Amino acid sequence: MRALIFADRIGAELAPLTDKLAVSLLPVAGKELLVYTIEDLVDAGVRDLVVVAAAHGEQVGASSLGDGQRWGARIRYVLSRGEETPSSVWPRLNLMADAEAVLVLRGDVLRSPMTRDFLEHAQSEAGTSASYSVGADPRGSLLLLRPGCTDPGDLLDILLWDEPKPTPAESGRAAAGADLACMEDLPAFHRANLDLLAGRFKGLHVSGRSVALGLSAGRKAMVYPKSLKQGVAYIGANSRVHPDAELLGEVVIGDNVVVDRAATIRDSVILPHTYVGELVEVANAIVSENQLIRVDTGALLKISEAFLLGNLGARSGRPRMSQWDRITGLLLLVLSLPLWPAAAASAALSGGGMLLPGRVLVGNRASPAGQSLATNGFVVRHWNTTIPILRNLPRLLAVVQGDLRLVGVSPLTPDESMARTEDWQMVRDQAPVGLLGPTQLNLTEDAPLEERLLSDAFYAREQSRLKDTGYLLSGLRMLFSGESWRRSA
Numbered sequence: 083m084r085a086l087i088f089a090d091r092i093g094a095e096l097a098p099l100t101d102k103l104a105v106s107l108l109p110v111a112g113k114e115l116l117v118y119t120i121e122d123l124v125d126a127g128v129r130d131l132v133v134v135a136a137a138h139g140e141q142v143g144a145s146s147l148g149d150g151q152r153w154g155a156r157i158r159y160v161l162s163r164g165e166e167t168p169s170s171v172w173p174r175l176n177l178m179a180d181a182e183a184v185l186v187l188r189g190d191v192l193r194s195p196m197t198r199d200f201l202e203h204a205q206s207e208a209g210t211s212a213s214y215s216v217g218a219d220p221r222g223s224l225l226l227l228r229p230g231c232t233d234p235g236d237l238l239d240i241l242l243w244d245e246p247k248p249t250p251a252e253s254g255r256a257a258a259g260a261d262l263a264c265m266e267d268l269p270a271f272h273r274a275n276l277d278l279l280a281g282r283f284k285g286l287h288v289s290g291r292s293v294a295l296g297l298s299a300g301r302k303a304m305v306y307p308k309s310l311k312q313g314v315a316y317i318g319a320n321s322r323v324h325p326d327a328e329l330l331g332e333v334v335i336g337d338n339v340v341v342d343r344a345a346t347i348r349d350s351v352i353l354p355h356t357y358v359g360e361l362v363e364v365a366n367a368i369v370s371e372n373q374l375i376r377v378d379t380g381a382l383l384k385i386s387e388a389f390l391l392g393n394l395g396a397r398s399g400r401p402r403m404s405q406w407d408r409i410t411g412l413l414l415l416v417l418s419l420p421l422w423p424a425a426a427a428s429a430a431l432s433g434g435g436m437l438l439p440g441r442v443l444v445g446n447r448a449s450p451a452g453q454s455l456a457t458n459g460f461v462v463r464h465w466n467t468t469i470p471i472l473r474n475l476p477r478l479l480a481v482v483q484g485d486l487r488l489v490g491v492s493p494l495t496p497d498e499s500m501a502r503t504e505d506w507q508m509v510r511d512q513a514p515v516g517l518l519g520p521t522q523l524n525l526t527e528d529a530p531l532e533e534r535l536l537s538d539a540f541y542a543r544e545q546s547r548l549k550d551t552g553y554l555l556s557g558l559r560m561l562f563s564g565e566s567w568r569r570s571a
Contacts, residue, residue: 084130085123087189091243092164095267106190109336111278111288112318119189126197129155136164168238186225193222194260194285200224216262269377272368275351276332288316342505357392388543407488411481425465425472438463443493445485445515460485477517489550490516491538507535513542518557
């Protein structure tokens with residue numbers, strides 16, 4: 083037996099969550115929506131799956147679902163125009179050519195596990211088709227098409243998302259005690275998350291380890307039991323909740339989320355890659371990156387201040403060094419060679435010891451296995467002169483070697499990197515370490531560490547190619563600035 087899974091909702095009713103993500107990939111209490119359907123099918127022994135996708139269809143195939151090997155299944159993807167009538171998609175698939183039964187259902191809704199029960203009941207039923215429904219909404223139905231069902235037509239179209247047809251009474255059976263969430267709007271999506279978390283959705287439970295009574299966490303999540311003041315909460319994989327943050331009521335926090343000091347979250351869903359800032363209060367809402375959606379009023383707020391709500395991005399670890407940076411760094415190094423004799427002469431005249439003293443900084447190269455990033459430093463030299471433009475010429479060598487990019491956050495010493503304790507201070511790690519940047523251009527080297535970290539964090543949140551080009555041009559203009567050639571005290 084194989085399964086045909088319709089996951090082709092366009093999802094306008096769930097915007098802005100579906101502006102960049104397919105409905106079937108929306109996370110519900112730690113799992114993509116489609117995963118619940120796949121797990122139910124595999125548990126019933128159905129492992130040959132065909133998924134019909136539309137909006138952001140390329141994401142579905144490239145997602146963590148992959149080819150289904152993680153479940154011991156085989157998944158094939160078919161693209162459609164989105165919310166087509168299932169009866170018009172069916173002839174293009176030729177699924178019953180080998181006289182094998184096909185189970186048809188939607189994968190962009192949430193239902194109680196029911197496939198095993200349905201197939202057991204269907205064995206005792208005659209005919210070329212059978213259906214199983216949950217409640218009054220036919221879009222949650224399961225349809226079994228046996229060999230000999232040559233024209234499933236109207237039966238398939240009960241799964242049509244936009245205007246489903248009623249389930250034919252003579253072929254339908256209702257699943258007793260099952261739950262269904264079609265998530266037709268944002269409040270319904272919010273409610274489905276909290277219902278599943280609180281155990282109100284029959285047959286489904288959040289995964290992850292139990293941290294304390296009512297508090298579950300995914301892989302590598304960091305959360306302290308004292309943060310849960312009342313109710314229940316789930317913290318997704320790789321997420322961090324500050325010990326002084328408060329979780330109240332029913333709270334679902336997705337993967338790769340940071341909740342900062344003294345933030346308060348009540349009866350809310352925080353989607354992946356979101357930063358919730360210090361002292362921020364979120365209640366009865368869905369938060370996706372810098373967007374806050376109040377489910378009681380329907381208000382959508384886009385927060386421009388990155389230290390309140392922000393996007394942590396999907397990147398992990400240091401961004402890779404680009405070949406463009408190295409080539410450009412080499413070109414700048416060659417062009418700067420006429421300045422090196424002047425730098426050497428200025429260092430010799432300073433009479434301050436070594437001409438090219440060095441210091442250890444943390445750069446962009448990957449850390450060795452078992453070592454933290456903060457301990458993986460590189461040695462950078464500087465001319466022992468007080469003329470700023472000459473002093474840092476050797477850092478161009480670090481760009482060529484791959485330790486620095488042309489534009490990025492300011493380099494830290496290993497001690498400075500290890501001394502960071504606040505969540506907001508880690509935000510800078512989302513950007514590369516660079517030769518130039520707002521911190522290097524606008525602050526002095528002896529500026530307080532917290533001031534430099536604050537400047538770096540702003541850069542990391544607002545980074546763009548256009549702004550990086552502006553910083554690079556500003557650095558080049560400094561060559562012709564008198565202030566860059568004056569000796570500093």
